[in-house]
Every structure is written in structure tokens, then in C-alpha cells.
Amino acid sequence: MGHNINFNEQTGKYSFFSVQQKAWHNLGQIVSDYPTSAEAIQYAGLDFTIAKQPNTHNLPSGKSIESKTSFFTYRTDNEAVLGASVGKDYHIVQNREAFAFFDAIVGGGDGILYETAGAFGQGERIFITAKLPGYIRVGSGEDVTEKYIFLTTAHDGSGSITAAFTPIRIVCQNTLNAALKGMSNVVRIKHTAGAKQRLEDAHKVMGLADRLSVELEGIFNNWASVRVSDNEMKKLIELALCPNKETFDLLKKGAQDELSTVFKNTVQDAFAYAMMSDTQQMETTKGTLFGAYNAVTGYYQNVRSYKDDEAKLQSLIMGGTAQGKAQAAFDLCRGFADAGADIFKFN
Template sequence: MAHNLNYNEKTGRYSFFSVQQKAWHNLGQIVDQYPTSAEAMIYAGLDYEVIKSPLYTKVNDDSEKQVPHYFANIRTDNNTVLGVVGKDYQIVQNREAFSFFDAIVGGGDGILYETAGALGNGERIFITAKLPGYIRVGNGDDVTEKYIFLTTSHDGSGSITAAFTPIRIVCQNTLNAALGDMSNVVRIKHTAGAKERFDDAHRIMGVANVLSIQMEEIFNQWAKVSINDKQVKRLIEHALCPNKETFDLLKKGATDELSSVFKNSINDAFAYAMTSETQQMETTKGTLFGAYNAVTGYYQNVAKYKSEEKKLDSIMNGSAQKRAQKAFDLCRSFAEIGSDIFLMN
């Protein structure tokens, strides 16, 4: 897989750090202790500023003329142009992104910076931070840590995005799920002011607190709900279903007409559900919780991606996240109804 991590020629380092765990593609810095936000920014190579600079174009007489209402975002440590933005675009400096995290729990008490890095030329950054507390399933051996993931860009391509994402320690599965009308994602426009960003920091923390409490209750319930192998496979089929045409084929039982790519995905996910060591726990073996983890575990540990960046995008806010959400909704329906016609066929 390609990594697309930014390489800083001045320092001779890749812009990425990780605490204790092996760094991305063996690149970047591994540190022993959780750093402060200021230390994390330096370890990850994010200690650079970005400025908006006027854009100029050549005219007929070869003179320069300023382009109105548009600016180039420039990285000041190496003068790299990161993107073109409009006049209302507000730069969120990398240090401000860390301040967003520090504001969540009040001065950084209890928040642990786990990873951070820059992609491309430094136009996109990402940070993951561990929150205090756990989600415990069963007798407490199956533990889920609570994280907030943030990504922002300096090229005008998207909003600041912060997401609550629990991760199971035993298999590092990212368990993205929204309960009811609540989303685990907060998006902040680059036109937003500092006060709005600060308010949203507390909003994502509120989302994290509510979601973690509700998810612990739901996961413990699912760990007590039995599901047989045939039902697990049907759940996987419907959770991974990419479109209505495939869904109609599944309803008709026309498995021979399914694409080979889809069938291979189903087989790989089902094999993970049946054979993975983490699927043999008391909380997962033959349980609805295990079925849900089979889908999230497939995308986290088995599915192939063109690059680590594509994997990150897919799991946090792309097709893998949507499939995991579909699995969550199917499991919740299964638990409430006791059976589901699509799972029982």
C-alpha cells in the first residue's frame, strides 16, 4: 500500500508519530510516552504555519495581475503551495487543531495523543486522541477504548471533521456507529470562527459521552443474543451489499448472478467471523456482538485498500463506515425483533 505521508526534506523525517505502536509503514517516529499537544505537534512534523497569499496571473503584456477573491495557501517553512482558496476561507493552523482537542476535556487533562501526521505536501493533517474511560462488554475482558479522530486540510478541499470512534483493544476494530438521529461526526466549516470551533469541541465530547454509554448498553445486550452461522453470513451479505441490484439478487437467492468481487468480500468477511481469534471470545462467538464485529473487523483487518489514506477515509467516513453502520442497524433490528426476514432467508 502507498502511504502518502509527507516527507520533510529539512528534517529528513516523515510527518507522523505513534505512541508505542509500530509507525505507519515503519515510517515516522515512535515515542514511549503520551506527549503533550505541543510535543505531539513536533513529533508529527506539524509545527509549521500556513498563510494565505494573493494569487497573480500573467496578462498579455507579460505583466502580473492579481486574481480577485482567490488566494494560495502556502506552507511557510518550505514555501510549498498547498491549495487555492476563496476570500472567506479561514486557515486553521495545526496548533489550533490540537487546541481543539485540549478544549474538549479542559486544558488537556486526561486526553492522550496517540497518533498524528501530515499527508501529501502537508495539505492534510490527522490526529487521534484517546479519551478517559472504557466501554466494557461481558465480564470486562472485552474492552473498547474511546477515541476522537480529527482531520483537516489546508487546500480548501473540505471541512474540519471530528469523529468519535471506539476501538476494541483485542483486535483494533474501529466501531463507527450512530444511534438514532445522533451522528458520531462533527463537521466545522473553514469559514467558522474560533468561538464556533470551541463550542463544537464540547459538542463532540457530548456526543462521545452519550454514545459510549449507549453503546456499552447495546453491546452488552448483543453479547447475550445468539445468532447461528447461516444468519451471520446473511447479515454480512446485506451489510456489505453495494447497491439495489445486488440487494434484489440477494432477496431472490440468485447467488450465481452476484459479482465475483462481492462474493469474495462475503467469503473473506465470513471467514474472519468464523476463524479470527478475536471472534472466539465469550462475548463474540455465536453472538450478535460477534456478528457486528465481523463486519467492522473485516474492513479494519482484512479488506484491501489502494493506500493507507484510502483506508483511513473509508473507515472514518466512506464505504467501510457506511457498511459498518448498516451492520449496526441490522444487528439492532435483529435484537429487537428476534429475527429478520433478510437474515433468515
């Protein structure tokens, strides 16, 4: 798997840092203590600013016209172009302003710890993860999930600023993202003139994280007590990983022979993870509904291959395939907890 982590030719370093743990692909900086935001920005190579200039249109006559509606963004330190076409109302949110979101919470005494940060490509997308105090504990307490806030923003006009509550199960590093009914785990902020102010106000994610933590702990502990057979485990995995209506209709008919080889192999890999992974042999996961949920999230986190780390991040956290499938697994497991195997009785 590749990485697409930004390499700064001026400093000769990769734009990534991690606390205590080995940095991705042995790239970037490993630090022993949790840094301040100012230190994290430097460690991650994010201490650059972004500027915006109007695009210039060169005409056949040799004249040039400066656009009033089309602009490009670039780094001021090395003049790398990040976004070739953004609108006149596009508001740049500097990297330091992204960290200010966390600093406002730290100032409140909540004990947020910066754990990773970095940039992809030329620096057009940055990300920050910060650990929140406390844990989500399942079972007797050995199965522990840490709580994080993840923030990412793009400087090329391709997306909004996104801040999300992201639980990570320690024993296998599964990202357990799931939105509860009527409650999203994500706050999105547009790159408009008011973006900076709204970014500063986005500490409402903290309240969201607190509420989600309490609810998820209750749900996961309930699932750890619900037994599922191997056959039910596989059916839950099949339904969660189902890619389209055609596949669903074949599952509904029980036409296993007509399923695509790609889909059957994906299900088999996830089921093998459910049956054989050490983290699936714990009291909380072996033959349980919580284990079925982790079979899907664990497959995408620890088994599936990705083009590079940015693609993995997109899939797991930023609304991509893995997050969608994790949500499907979450919803199916909630249905199984309520109705049991009746959820497999198709109408």
C-alpha cells in the first residue's frame, strides 16, 4: 500500500507526526510526548500558509485577462498549486485555524491530546487526530475503545471542513464509526466567509462525542451479551457488505451460486477474520453480535487493501465505502438485537 504523504523538499521531511507509535510506512516524525498545537503543526510539517490568486486566461492574441470569478490556491512557502479553480467566495482556513478548533477545547480543561497530524499530496489535504479523555469499555473492561476527534480540511476546494467523533477499538485498531438514529457523528463546515467563526464554534462536537460515547457503550455491552451462530454471523456479514440491489435480490432468493466471485471472496475474507482473528476470540466478540459488527469494521481496517493511506482514510472515516458498510453493519446488528434472526426473513 502506498502513502501519498506530502514530502517537503525544503525541509527534507515527510509531513506527518505520530506520538510514540511508529509513523506510517516509517515516514514522518515520532515524538515521545503529546505536543502542544504549535509543536504539532511543526512536527507534522503543517507550518505553511495558503493564499489565493485569480486565474489568468491567455488569449490567442497574446493578451491575458485576469479572472474575476475563478481563483487558484497555493502554498506560500514553495508556491505549489493546491487548487486550480476555486470560487471568489472560497474562504481559506489556514492550518493553524484548524488546530484552533482543538485549542478552544483544550483551554476548557477537557484534556485533549494531539496524537497524529499530517498532509497528503502537495499539502492540499490535512488531517488531525486528537484523543479525548476516557474510554468506552465493553464486557469486564479488557475490551477498550479510545475516543478521538478527527478533523480534516482541503485547500483545493474539493470539500468541506469535517470534524468527526471516531472511536477506535484498541486491541485491533478498528474504527468503530457509527451514526445513531437521529444523531450524526460528523460536523461539516463550508469554506465560506463565515467558516473561521463556525470552525471556532465547532466544539459542539465535544457534546456530540460525550452523548455518543454513553450510548455506544450501552449498545456495545448489550451486543457482547447477544449470542449469534456462525451461520447468523455470516448472514449479517453478507447483508452488511451487500454492494447493490442485484446482489441483495440474489441473497433474498438464496441464489449463492449466482453471486459474483468478488463479493463471495469479500464475504469469505470478512468471515475468516471473524472466525480466526485473535481479537475475535475475546469474551466480548467470540460468537457475539459485537463480534459480528467487529468482523465488518475489522475487515476494512485490517484485511482489505487500499491504493494508499489517503484512500484508506477516505474509506474509513471520511464517508467512504468502509464507513458506509460499518453503518450498515451497525444498523443490522441493532435490528438483530431487537428482532433476532427474524431480520433474515425477507418480505
